[in-house]
Amino acid sequence: MADGGIFIGQGGGTPQVLNLKRANRHGLIAGATGTGKTVTLQGLAEGFSNAGVPVFVADVKGDLSGLAMAGSPLAKAHDAFTTRAREIGLADYAYADTPVQFWDLFGEQGHPIRTTISEMGPVLLARLMGLNDTQEGVLTIAFRFADEQGLLLLDLADLQAMLAHCAENAQALSAQYGNVTKASVGAIQRQLLQLESQGGAKFFGEPALDISDFIGTDDKGRGYVNVLAADRLMSSPRLYSTFLLWLLSELFETLPEVGDPDKPKLVFFFDEAHLLFEDAPKALLDKVEQVVRLIRSKGVGVYFVTQNPVDVPEDVAGQLGNRVQHALRAFTPRDQKAIRAAAETFRANPGVDVATAITELKVGEALVSLLQADGAPTPVERTLIRPPSSRLGPLSPAERAAVIQSSAVAGKYEAAVNRESAHEMLAERAGEAVVADDAAPAQRSGGAAGGGGWIGRVGKKLVMAVAGAFLASKARDIGDQLSGRSPRRRSANATRTAAGTAGSTLGYEIGKAFAGEMGGRIGRGVLGSFSRNMADNLSPRSRKAR
Ligand SMILES: Nc1ncnc2c1ncn2[C@@H]1O[C@H](COP(=O)(O)OP(=O)(O)OP(=O)(O)O)[C@@H](O)[C@H]1O
Ligand SMILES: [Mg+2]
Numbered sequence: 443m444a445d446g447g448i449f450i451g452q453g454g455g456t457p458q459v460l461n462l463k464r465a466n467r468h469g470l471i472a473g474a475t476g477t478g479k480t481v482t483l484q485g486l487a488e489g490f491s492n493a494g495v496p497v498f499v500a501d502v503k504g505d506l507s508g509l510a511m512a513g514s515p516l517a518k519a520h521d522a523f524t525t526r527a528r529e530i531g532l533a534d535y536a537y538a539d540t541p542v543q544f545w546d547l548f549g550e551q552g553h554p555i556r557t558t559i560s561e562m563g564p565v566l567l568a569r570l571m572g573l574n575d576t577q578e579g580v581l582t583i584a585f586r587f588a589d590e591q592g593l594l595l596l597d598l599a600d601l602q603a604m605l606a607h608c609a610e611n612a613q614a615l616s617a618q619y620g621n622v623t624k625a626s627v628g629a630i631q632r633q634l635l636q637l638e639s640q641g642g643a644k645f646f647g648e649p650a651l652d653i654s655d656f657i658g659t660d661d662k663g664r665g666y667v668n669v670l671a672a673d674r675l676m677s678s679p680r681l682y683s684t685f686l687l688w689l690l691s692e693l694f695e696t697l698p699e700v701g702d703p704d705k706p707k708l709v710f711f712f713d714e715a716h717l718l719f720e721d722a723p724k725a726l727l728d729k730v731e732q733v734v735r736l737i738r739s740k741g742v743g744v745y746f747v748t749q750n751p752v753d754v755p756e757d758v759a760g761q762l763g764n765r766v767q768h769a770l771r772a773f774t775p776r777d778q779k780a781i782r783a784a785a786e787t788f789r790a791n792p793g794v795d796v797a798t799a800i801t802e803l804k805v806g807e808a809l810v811s812l813l814q815a816d817g818a819p820t821p822v823e824r825t826l827i828r829p830p831s832s833r834l835g836p837l838s839p840a841e842r843a844a845v846i847q848s849s850a851v852a853g854k855y856e857a858a859v860n861r862e863s864a865h866e867m868l869a870e871r872a873g874e875a876v877v878a879d880d881a882a883p884a885q886r887s888g889g890a891a892g893g894g895g896w897i898g899r900v901g902k903k904l905v906m907a908v909a910g911a912f913l914a915s916k917a918r919d920i921g922d923q924l925s926g927r928s929p930r931r932r933s934a935n936a937t938r939t940a941a942g943t944a945g946s947t948l949g950y951e952i953g954k955a956f957a958g959e960m961g962g963r964i965g966r967g968v969l970g971s972f973s974r975n976m977a978d979n980l981s982p983r984s985r986k987a988r
Pocket of ligand 1 (some may be wrong): 474476482523563806
């Protein structure tokens with residue numbers, strides 16, 4: 443196996459090796475159904491992990507969970523895999539596992555993943571709820587209004603309350619920010635109810651995901667492979683694609699600028715990538731293109747996996763330097779367009795007729811072109827892909843449960859929910875004492891979803907925000923000390939988690955208030971107020987690249 447690279451397979455008489463130094467120049471794995479995309483992805487994930495690079499992958503069919511276990515001579519694929527290993531001269535082929543962390547938005551097949559409304563921001567939320575331009579504009583105003591009033595939007599109830607507030611103040615808001623009608627607010631509220639009925643409430647709340655839990659290695663120095671259970675998630679394609687986009691933007695915001703590192707900080711596989719681009723408005727596509735372009739210098743490689751390479755818009759496809767193209771069918775005009783497109787994007791090789799080869803490739807065979815040390819792609823080669831070392835196919839529920847229980851983050855996200863909810867409730871009561879004199883009895887119930895009880899909460903949050911403004915620097919110090927974080931990354935997340943750990947209601951509320959002030963600015967950078975933050979985030983290198 444070549445130094446500094448991941449062996450992908452044997453093609454044109456030479457080993458095809460993915461250069462780790464160029465692995466952040468992104469990639470594409472494409473091919474018709476059943477041609478070997480998942481096996482290729484599995485082998486790549488193993489390769490990155492072995493090289494100490496953490497990986498994130500969405501497991502759409504449940505079969506990638508097998509990464510957590512070594513393959514077996516008793517498995518169905520054993521013969522095919524050992525035959526393939528022989529064909530490509532892989533003398534040291536052996537079965538092995540990879541260190542896997544399971545995650546699940548619904549909290550059933552992995553550690554729960556949550557974020558807050560504030561961190562997701564209006565652009566992605568609008569996408570999530572299928573809002574039109576006007577409604578998105580109103581949502582953006584609601585966020586700004588919340589920001590200005592120091593109100594942290596954590597969960598769906600917070601957003602409901604804020605929208606109700608906007609409807610009541612539609613006139614004043616219109617004068618200040620632009621047109622806000624009760625009708626458009628009402629439309630957003632209805633979409634929000636629908637999101638809730640799809641299980642959205644599970645995803646919005648605390649403790650929010652700390653992205654540093656993704657980026658780690660085990661005691662043998664192997665990168666964690668973070669497997670997101672996405673089978674159920676796929677039934678809400680919008681939630682799936684928006685969530686992955688949010689995750690990308692979180693990575694972008696969280697990670698420092700590193701230029702071109704010797705190996706990536708994280709590699710992100712975006713399976714069923716067509717879902718991201720389907721019916722996405724132009725503005726969102728532009729932002730995806732920007733994130734993909736800029737996240738490179740944070741050391742994150744993004745690999746799109748899709749059946750048809752034309753699913754990926756040209757602006758994005760043009761940035762995918764490492765390419766593995768499995769067989770395509772040539773039945774429809776769209777198929778033929780895909781074949782032409784694939785042929786055009788590869789660096790030509792006189793010995794390979796791409797358009798012909800692409801329809802003839804066997805299962806587990808692909809046209810491969812990878813970026814070399816100098817950044818140029820290798821000429822395309824017809825390549826036999828190496829077999830994976832981990833198990834092909836899913837874990838049993840018992841095996842999965844065992845992996846989840848022994849994970850380094852076991853308990854962190856599961857248990858913390860109740861603890862923090864209790865904190866919040868206690869804080870609410872304490873807060874009510876502060877504002878009790880002018881609070882109506884109905885507001886004491888704390889019910890906010892309908893909008894009736896929000897005033898009490900708003901009042902309390904304002905009090906907290908004022909307190910937070912005085913004590914923000916204190917909270918910041920405590921937060922950094924507790925989390926061991928460098929002050930560089932100071933997000934709503936970090937502050938809340940740290941304050942929560944301190945176990946003090948006051949600390950927690952200060953954290954929240956502080957997060958309200960900072961979280962809006964930081965957490966909504968990439969996809970919420972992209973342009974404002976982008977200038978600061980551009981390194982001289984990436985500025986030149988533009
Ligand atoms: N490199 C390989 N070596 C040997 N056998 C392979 C290889 N790649 C794929 N196969 C065989 O082909 C089967 C299908 O591969 P895979 O599941 O990766 O297809 P896919 O492109 O992901 O399909 P889908 O689009 O349906 O998800 C595997 O179960 C395996 O038996
Ligand atoms: Mg597959």
